[in-house]
Amino acid sequence: MIEARGLVKRYGSTVAVNELSFSVRPGMVTGFLGPNGAGKTTTMRLILGLDAPTQGSVTVGGRSYRDLPAPMREVGALLDAKALHGGRRARDHLLCLAHSNGIGRGRVEEVLRIAGLEGVARRRAKGFSLGMGQRLGIAAALLGDPAVLIFDEPVNGLDPDGIHWVRTLLRTLAAEGRTVLVSSHLMSEMALTADHLLVIGKGRLIADTSVEEFVRSSSRQSVHVRSPQAADLAARCREAGATVQAGTGPDVIEITGLDSAEVGRLAAAHGITLSELIPVRASLEEAFMELTRDSVEYQAAGATR
Amino acid sequence: MTGAAITRTSPDYRAAFRPSTFGDVLRSEWTKLRSVRSTFWALTVTVVLGIGLGALISAVSAHGYARFSPSEKLSWDPTGVSGAGMYIAQLAIAVLGVLCISSEYSSGMIRTSLIVVPKRGRILAAKSLVFAAVTFVVGGVTNFVAFIVGQALIAGHAPHAALGDPGVARAVAGGGLYLAALALLSVAAGTLLRRPAAAIAAMVAVLFVLPGIAQALPDSWRNPVTEFWPTQAGAQITSVHPAAHSLQPWPGFGVMCLFVAIVYAIAWTLLDRRDA
Numbered sequence: 138m139i140e141a142r143g144l145v146k147r148y149g150s151t152v153a154v155n156e157l158s159f160s161v162r163p164g165m166v167t168g169f170l171g172p173n174g175a176g177k178t179t180t181m182r183l184i185l186g187l188d189a190p191t192q193g194s195v196t197v198g199g200r201s202y203r204d205l206p207a208p209m210r211e212v213g214a215l216l217d218a219k220a221l222h223g224g225r226r227a228r229d230h231l232l233c234l235a236h237s238n239g240i241g242r243g244r245v246e247e248v249l250r251i252a253g254l255e256g257v258a259r260r261r262a263k264g265f266s267l268g269m270g271q272r273l274g275i276a277a278a279l280l281g282d283p284a285v286l287i288f289d290e291p292v293n294g295l296d297p298d299g300i301h302w303v304r305t306l307l308r309t310l311a312a313e314g315r316t317v318l319v320s321s322h323l324m325s326e327m328a329l330t331a332d333h334l335l336v337i338g339k340g341r342l343i344a345d346t347s348v349e350e351f352v353r354s355s356s357r358q359s360v361h362v363r364s365p366q367a368a369d370l371a372a373r374c375r376e377a378g379a380t381v382q383a384g385t386g387p388d389v390i391e392i393t394g395l396d397s398a399e400v401g402r403l404a405a406a407h408g409i410t411l412s413e414l415i416p417v418r419a420s421l422e423e424a425f426m427e428l429t430r431d432s433v434e435y436q437a438a439g440a441t442r
Numbered sequence: 443m444t445g446a447a448i449t450r451t452s453p454d455y456r457a458a459f460r461p462s463t464f465g466d467v468l469r470s471e472w473t474k475l476r477s478v479r480s481t482f483w484a485l486t487v488t489v490v491l492g493i494g495l496g497a498l499i500s501a502v503s504a505h506g507y508a509r510f511s512p513s514e515k516l517s518w519d520p521t522g523v524s525g526a527g528m529y530i531a532q533l534a535i536a537v538l539g540v541l542c543i544s545s546e547y548s549s550g551m552i553r554t555s556l557i558v559v560p561k562r563g564r565i566l567a568a569k570s571l572v573f574a575a576v577t578f579v580v581g582g583v584t585n586f587v588a589f590i591v592g593q594a595l596i597a598g599h600a601p602h603a604a605l606g607d608p609g610v611a612r613a614v615a616g617g618g619l620y621l622a623a624l625a626l627l628s629v630a631a632g633t634l635l636r637r638p639a640a641a642i643a644a645m646v647a648v649l650f651v652l653p654g655i656a657q658a659l660p661d662s663w664r665n666p667v668t669e670f671w672p673t674q675a676g677a678q679i680t681s682v683h684p685a686a687h688s689l690q691p692w693p694g695f696g697v698m699c700l701f702v703a704i705v706y707a708i709a710w711t712l713l714d715r716r717d718a
Binding site: 185207210236 | 463467479
C-alpha cells in the first residue's frame with residue numbers, strides 16, 4: 138500500500154509534481170501513466186525518499202520510506218537500469234545490495250535464476266545490453282521478496298520475449314497479493330498489464346480509475362461508411378441526431394452518435410446502397426492522448442493531432 | 443524465465459525478516475570495495491610506490507651522505523628517508539577514497555544504494571569505516587616494509603634507525619594512522635563534491651598545490667600556514683625529528699583529525715539533506 142497526500146515537488150521555479158494524492162492498493166498492478174515529463178519518475182523518487190517533497194507526504198505501508206527498518210524486505214524498486222557501477226560483476230552487484238539488508242547469498246542465486254541471468258552472472262555490468270540491464274534491475278528489486286514493487290518503465294529496451302516476461306512477472310507479483318506500481322508512457326502496454334490506472338500530466342493527477350472503466354468511458358465509437366449516395370446518407374444521419382464528418386474520399390463519411398446497426402437500418406429504410414459499413418473504436422492510445430493533450434510537456438510543432 | 447517461483451523457497455524466510463543493521467551495511471560496503479578493479483590497482487600502486495620509491499630514495503640518499511654538509515648531516519632523518527615514498531603513494535589512497543563514493547554518483551549507483559539503505563548516514567559511516575580500515579592495514583604494512591627495506595639499504599652508508607630508537611616505532615605506525623585519516627578526508631571530499639574530477643582536484647590541491655603555494659609566502663605568513671596546514675600537521679605523526687615551524691607529532695595529528703571531522707560533518711549534513 139502506497140499513499141500520497143498533497144505531494145508537491147518544486148525544482149527552482151519548475152513544479153514537477155503538483156498536489157498529488159493517490160493510493161496504490163495491493164493485489165493488483167497499478168499503471169502509472171503519463172507523457173514524458175509528466176512527473177512519474179519524480180513521484181517515484183519521492184516515494185523512495187531519494188528526493189524530499191516540497192509539501193505533502195507519502196508513505197509505504199504506513200511509514201515514510203526513510204523510516205523503514207528493512208527497506209528491501211518491504212519495497213523493491215527499479216528506477217534506472219543503468220544506476221549501477223559498470224565495473225562490477227552482476228552477481229557482486231546483487232551481493233552488495235543483498236548484504237546491506239542482511240539477505241543471504243542463496244537469494245542472490247534465486248533472483249539471478251528468476252531473471253534468467255545465471256549465464257551472465259560473472260560478466261561486468263557495463264557490457265550488458267539495455268535489456269539485460271533491465272533484468273538485472275528487476276532481479277535487484279526482487280531480492281528482498283518485498284510486498285511493494287515499484288518499476289519505472291520496466292519494458293524499456295526489452296525485446297518481445299523480455300516484454301512478455303515482464304508482463305507475466307508483474308501479473309504474477311500482483312496475483313501473490315503484492316502492491317505493484319509500474320510507470321509507462323504507453324497506454325497500450327498498460328492496457329495489457331495493469332488493473333488500475335493513475336494518469337498524470339504536468340504533475341497533476343488526471344485520472345484514478347480502473348483500466349476497464351477507462352476503456353469504457355474513453356472509447357469514442359464511430360462508424361465508417363462508404364456509399365455512392367454518401368451525401369444523402371449524411372443528411373439522413375444528421376436528421377437522426379448524429380454528427381457526420383467527411384472521410385478520406387468523396388464517397389466516405391465518418392458518423393458518430395449512431396452505432397453501425399442504426400446506420401444500416403437508416404440506409405435500408407431510404408434505399409441507400411452501402412459498400413462499406415465499419416464500426417470504429419478509438420484506440421486506447423488515442424483516448425489517452427485525448428486525455429493528456431493539454432498536459433504534454435513538449436508538443437511537436439504542427440502536430441497533426 | 444517464468445514468472446513462477448518469485449517468492450523464497452525456504453519456509454523460514456519470514457522468520458529471517460529482521461531490521462537492517464549497521465553491520466549489514468558494513469558488509470555491503472566491504473563487498474562493494476572488493477568487487478571493483480580500481481581498489482586492487484590503487485592499493486597496488488600504494489604498496490609499490492611506498493616501498494619502491496622509499497627504497498630508491500633511501501639508497502640514493504645514503505650514498506650521498508658522505509658528501510653532505512655538517513648541517514645536512516645534523517638533520518639526517520633515516521626514518522623520514524625510508525618513508526619518503528609514502529608522500530607520493532598517498533595520492534593513490536586519496537584518489538581511491540574519492541572514487542569509492544563519487545563513482546557512485548557518476549554511475550548512478552548512489553540512487554540504488556540510497557534506496558536499499560535510506561538512512562544515508564549509515565552508508566557514509568560504513569563506507570568510511572571500511573575504507574579507512576583497509577587503508578590503515580595496507581598503509582601501515584607498506585610503511586613498515588618500506589622502513590625495514592629502507593634501513594637495510596641505508597645501513598653501512600649512513601646512520602640508520604631501528605624500531606627501538608626513541609620515536610621511531612611511533613613514526614612507523616603513524617604512517618598507517620595518517621593514511622587512515624587521509625582516507626576519511628577523501629571519502630568526505632567525494633561526498634561533498636560528488637563529481638570525481640572535482641573531488642580529486644580538491645584533494646591534489648590540499649595535499650600538494652596549496653602547501654606548495656604557501657612556500658612562496660613571506661615567512662611571517664608561511665610559518666603558521668606550514669605549521670597548521672592539516673595534512674602537513676598530520677604528517678608530523680610520521681616524523682622522528684620535527685622540522686622547524688611544525689607541531690609535535692600528536693598535536694599535529696590532532697589538528698588533522700579536527701579538520702577531517704569538520705569536513706566530515708559538512709559532508710554528512712549535505713548528504714542527508716540534498717536530493718540524490
